[in-house]
Amino acid sequence: MSNRLTLPLLYGVLSIYALFTLSPFIWMLLTSFKMPADIFRVPPSFIPTTMFTDAPLVNYSRVLTELDFGRYFLNSLLVSGLAAVGQVITCTLSGYAFAKLPLPGKNVLFAIVLATAFVPNEVTIIPEYLLMRQLGWINTFLPLIVPSFLVGAFGAFMLREYFSALPNDYAEAARMDGASPFRIFREIYLPLSIPALISVFIVAFINNWDELLRPILYLNSPELYTVPRGLMSLVSEYEAQWTLFMAGSVISILPLVLIYILGQRYVLQGFMGGGVK
Known part of the structure; x- marks a missing residue:
């Protein structure tokens, strides 16, 4: 098959795949602009009915x-940001030690x-919960932040x-000039690893932003709810406010989309430079 036919076929297949991948997000966006009575229509309605109203x-x-929801949003930013920063710190130190230091x-x-x-x-999660209860950290942000400081295998x-x-060669030259191992790490290798650090931060931020299990277990006060925990308050045993749920979901993914767009170049450099197999 010639390249003239192969390229359009490839783009066609990728376009169909992208459409199937984006279809849940498109449906979520459309549902966030519907009235509750329009959600379960048969056949399904793709018309965002609230767009044709005064509100x-x-x-x-x-x-x-x-x-x-603004408070939930700020809580998630605080928790996810601190957890991601802590994970970058611990993963950077451990990654450098495993890669460059002669440790037995x-x-x-x-x-x-x-x-x-x-x-x-x-x-x-059960032994973790018992530990957090003994420390008196229930109904605080600490159980959501501290474990991410200490766990980061990826x-x-x-x-x-x-x-x-x-x-x-960089380390050997610096060592001949009398630099300590930590100075070599801080002044030579750390600046060279900026793309990888940003990649780890983005992945850790997204993982902590989407965390639901720990907020359900540890957060009891509504003023401490994160975005996923706040969204779950819209779903009960007998009813669910799906239009509000979808609107909140659209708002909740905006920071993730923005942070990935801003850091996409660094993410690609981090994965390519790290040689992740």
């Missing part, structure tokens, strides 16, 4: 005013760190691969 943004207005048994320790990535949160793996790909 086209009524669902978004209700979410931001009646549900105190570091390969065994690295394998143990990677093994934690295969343990689901549901397995460790980030440690990615930064270890990134640091391993950087030449050792």
